[in-house]
Amino acid sequence: MSFDKTTQSEETLWHDYLLSKSPATRESIILKYAPLVKYVAGRVAIGLPSNVEFDDLVSFGVFGLMDAIEKYDPSRGIKFETYAISRIRGSILDGLRSNDWVPRSVRQKARELERICSDLENKLGRSASDQEISEAMNISIQEFYELLSEVSSTTLSSLDELWMVHSNDEDSVRVLDLVRNNESEDPLHQVEMEEIKSTLASAIDYLPERERMVIALYYYEGLTLKEIGEIMEISESRVSQIHTKAIFRLRGRLNRWRKSYTEI
Missing domain, CATH: 1.10.1740.10 (RNA polymerase sigma factor, region 2, helix turn helix motif)
Structure with a gap:
């Protein structure tokens, strides 16, 4: 811009x-x-x-x-x-x-979806399909798509969410803040930053192709969901659903990284 x-x-x-x-x-x-x-x-x-x-x-x-x-x-x-x-x-x-703009019930559904996506990926060793996720949640595929639309607003923070390095806000970083600081002399902090960037890059590469494309077009090319829909020849609401799934998968992988990292 x-x-x-x-x-x-x-x-x-x-x-x-x-x-x-x-x-x-x-x-x-x-x-x-x-x-x-x-x-x-x-x-x-x-x-x-x-x-x-x-x-x-x-x-x-x-x-x-x-x-x-x-x-x-x-x-x-x-x-x-x-x-x-x-x-x-x-x-x-x-x-x-x-301002607590998202109802508590929607946040609860979002957390449950994130947990199931993470559990399925661990179990299957790959990204779960829409059908597999809906079956794990005991809902129909149509209800799953409706759920994605309902919780999509909870993913607006998406890749700019605070990823916790340790357990308090002072040790948090934003993905877009992960820029080299030439004055930094803390090697541990440097290693942590590189680990987060590497984990996020790996998590994005692990996404299904359509989800990876939406992430690339939205965050790296700066396109709107409507513009992405025109490129992919799908509706804007469908792009929103794909984006939501991608974010929940990324959150699940990064959350597992956080847990394994803090246990070291």
Whole structure:
């Protein structure tokens, strides 16, 4: 995603702000990257219940943008857009979680689906088919698809969810935060980060082809579910179901990795 050039270059804006911390310069940076907030909010909004207002997502995202501006370090060689997207998305997700927008019954169903997907994969040594999952849940295949649609909103955090390295939030990382820090001298932390990235990459490679394609098109190519549906020649709701299945499979594999890692 690109943004319009301002009268000041990006480098000049950041140079001035880091030197002066001027509120006026900070405001200029916020205005420059405001479209990024709407872009991220638009992607998060996909699959959310109709009672969630888009303006609320934007409001949550602005706080993330402001946090990103305060914490951004150009010397790390990371583009601000890359860094800010993670912070904006995280702020939106935190705002949604704090408002408890998903009913408890839906979260319970989501946890049960995640558990069954994980158990079946362990037992079968491969990804379970839709039929196998529905049979394990004692529901029809049609009821399974309806369940996927119902719990799809719980997967919006998906690959940006906090993956716990240890047992508390201070030791957590976001997938999009797994960027090399040249100033880090903690070899254990470096190893943990590499392990998480390797495990996630392996989990994605292990997905069935259609689910792997949806993940690639959505997260790496930045397409919407509607655009993915047009490419794959299936409905947007079907893409949403495939995405939901993929996320639950990934969660199951990463959860098993966490347990095995913490037992070491």
